Amino acid sequence: MSDITTKNVGPVLKIENLTTSFKTSQGWKPVIRNISLEVGAGETVAIVGESGSGKSVTALSTMRLLQPGRSRSEGRILLEGKDLLAASEAEMRQVRGGSIGMIFQEPMTSLNPVFTIGNQVAEALVLHRGLSWKAAEAETLRLMERVRIPAAKTRLHEYPHKFSGGMRQRVMIAMALACRPKLLIADEPTTALDVTIQAEILHLLRDLQKEENMGVLFITHDMGVVAQVADRTVVMFRGDMIETGATDQVFAAPKAVYTKSLLASIPRLGTMGDAVSPRRFPEVDPATGEAEEGREMSPVSPTLEPILKVSDLAVRFDLPNGRVHAVEGVSFDLRPGETLSLVGESGCGKSTTGRAIIRLINPTAGSITVNGQDVTKAGTRELRGMRRTSQMIFQDPFASLNPRITVGSAIAEPMLAHGILSKRDAKARVAELLEQVGLTAAMADRHPHEFSGGQRQRISIARALALDPKFIVADEAVSALDVSVKAQVSNLLLDLQEKHGLSYLFISHDMAVVERMSHRIAVMFLGEIVEIGPRAAIFDNPQHPYTRRLISAVPIPDPSRRGLTQPPLSEEIKSPVRPFDYVPPKRVYREVSPGHLVQEIVGA
Incomplete structure (x- = not known):
């Protein structure tokens, strides 16, 4: 040495x-x-x-x-x-x-x-x-x-x-x-x-x-x-x-x-108070750094017919030594203008659920109805029509944008592919969409590598909006962003929801962001929903041990409270791989309060 x-x-x-x-x-x-x-x-x-x-x-x-x-x-x-x-x-x-x-x-x-x-x-x-x-x-x-x-x-x-x-x-x-x-x-x-x-x-x-x-x-x-x-x-x-x-x-x-x-800009748990609807992230004054609490967004009418219905959804993948039960017995619905958040650890089935709904992967069992149409039985032509109303924002915008074409071409592509607009009209629509997401029309001629991560995510949102969808799956759409950019993009999603009546299936493991973005929350564990209910019910009265574990693990941005969080569990998450002859048990849910359901804990 x-x-x-x-x-x-x-x-x-x-x-x-x-x-x-x-x-x-x-x-x-x-x-x-x-x-x-x-x-x-x-x-x-x-x-x-x-x-x-x-x-x-x-x-x-x-x-x-x-x-x-x-x-x-x-x-x-x-x-x-x-x-x-x-x-x-x-x-x-x-x-x-x-x-x-x-x-x-x-x-x-x-x-x-x-x-x-x-x-x-x-x-x-x-x-x-x-x-x-x-x-x-x-x-x-x-x-x-x-x-x-x-x-x-x-x-x-x-x-x-x-x-x-x-x-x-x-x-x-x-x-x-x-x-x-x-x-x-x-x-x-x-x-x-x-x-x-x-x-x-x-x-x-x-x-x-x-x-x-x-x-x-x-x-x-x-x-x-x-x-x-x-x-x-x-x-x-x-x-x-x-x-x-x-x-x-x-x-x-x-x-x-x-x-x-x-x-x-830090999203903090417990700052929503009695708010029923999502609340914008604090508006930060760039001159002083001071922030004013963002306003609460519009409530969702409980009488509206759901735009999305998922019933007993299952997605399984065969391996040489068994079968992965990635999603099992998942059921929920989503109304116009509503945000339902799917939360849980990696491998719990959140993204698989979102991809199955959009039919990027094929479900093994169950039904998915979007605007009254059963997606699981849709052919190529029906899927093409469905994707005009259903879009997806991916976690990594750089991987989902073609590096060889300009962002203007990427945003125009779905409009041209569906034959909605001419090239000239599509160009004008691209400029309008870029302005909507806080960018400028002049940026249409740039390539993805010329933008920051937050800007690329805005471009992905603009592309998702190109076909005027009613329903968007946002898969970890803000997880990789810095804290201030995360707040800006989250506020953008809320503003667009209020303006266009969009419904979001918001997939995330960031509980502090989920609290501000959601009307309702579904907690997933090992491919199953273990608890679902209104935002306040889940955060104020979590019933399932896994939900409590998720909430208690969120780091609190307050040095005076260091060490006050519960000791983390040390065991690794169980494997979703089951024998080929495994028959999933029928789960029973208990209603804690109106709309707040928790899975009864029984042997797997």
């Missing part, structure tokens, strides 16, 4: 006036400027800000992982007193995974799919701690048990694709902690995870940090998570550090206007 890790008195990490620049055709362009911060042993410092603020570049600069020749870093990055910017590449190889561990946002891109989990964790132990492969495998098993991976001994020799997102993230934590680092850099480690898995990972990281007295640099845009984990907070905006201080002080008395607007 190089003397780069020699023990020194003082902070574990000290960054002084760090400026990192990227090489462009116009010369060197600084992307972060004069960043200074410290992380002590046993301390968690959070770097927060929206996409493009420079959070991840700060972390990658610290690890010296940016491309040489295309980037340069100036200033000082001191790890226990030794300057990493002056270290050789050989010394940095010892630091990475040795003195500094790093957890990346997406574990599947960080794990090699052709090597077993055990092999990948053991490799770090062999390289950095000089263990034999046999000793490294034994230590790997101990680490996997330590991060609470169920049946760790049998899973040691499995490949990454056989692990859930939450389990893969635990493997990344085990790998990052394998060499007992002095500093852990966690770059958005829970952003892609469901709220219950997120709570569990944060709980695990806190426990491991206490055991090792490790410094943690936590990078995120989720202020609720910051309130739960950070001792001190650094706020970044467009490459500059605009505010720093103790987390409780930053939350209680933010000084910078941007920090105020960031905190004002």
Whole structure:
């Protein structure tokens, strides 16, 4: 081991006036400027800000992982007193995974799919701690048990694709902690995870940090998570550090206007009061950062005939060793102008339900009626007609937009394909739709890569509106967006609903957003609806244990309430794979209050 890790008195990490620049055709362009911060042993410092603020570049600069020749870093990055910017590449190889561990946002891109989990964790132990492969495998098993991976001994020799997102993230934590680092850099480690898995990972990281007295640099845009984990907070905006201080002080008395607007944009559970209908997100004044509570939207008439009826829907997929019961016995209806939210963890069947309703996948059983027409029995021509009234907004707008055509062409495509408008009229309609979603007509000639994530989601909404639908499936439509952009796009969806009388099936795992967006909520678990009812009934009087678990796992953006949430459950979600001869039991629902139904808990 190089003397780069020699023990020194003082902070574990000290960054002084760090400026990192990227090489462009116009010369060197600084992307972060004069960043200074410290992380002590046993301390968690959070770097927060929206996409493009420079959070991840700060972390990658610290690890010296940016491309040489295309980037340069100036200033000082001191790890226990030794300057990493002056270290050789050989010394940095010892630091990475040795003195500094790093957890990346997406574990599947960080794990090699052709090597077993055990092999990948053991490799770090062999390289950095000089263990034999046999000793490294034994230590790997101990680490996997330590991060609470169920049946760790049998899973040691499995490949990454056989692990859930939450389990893969635990493997990344085990790998990052394998060499007992002095500093852990966690770059958005829970952003892609469901709220219950997120709570569990944060709980695990806190426990491991206490055991090792490790410094943690936590990078995120989720202020609720910051309130739960950070001792001190650094706020970044467009490459500059605009505010720093103790987390409780930053939350209680933010000084910078941007920090105020960031905190004002956070959706918070329990702010809806007695509101029956959805409520717009707070309107933030860009000059002061202050916010006024958004107005309540129009109520839905209970006498209207449902635009969508789903009855005993089932979707199953056959595997060589069994059958996945992805959706089982799901029933609900949706009235014009109403939002019904489907909530639950990944794998619970939310998206499968939405895709089956739109007939992007074929249901196994049950009926789906849209505007009086049974979708399950519709042929190609009938489906084509149905899609004029039923549309879908996908989670990842970049993946759902063709990168080779302009956004104007993408929005016009459905209108031309259905023969509704001529090319000339379609062009005028595209301009109108772009204006409706808060963009400009001039943007029609740009390609998807020229837009931010929030703008691309607005383009996807414009395309969904092109055929004047009455019903939209919004599948995690705001989940990947930064907090302020999430509020803007959510308000846009509410405004369009009120203007056009749209019905939404709003699929999400973000309970704070769901509370503001919904008239009613259906909670899904292992392919079944376990509780359904009006928004207030679900949040004020949750009956099913899983509903309570979902709500209690939501991070509260208030540092004074840190640690008051219920301890998370540590077991992995059960598998929906059943034997081929499995017959689903008929579920019984109890009515708690008008329209509030909860599944009776019986043996599966």
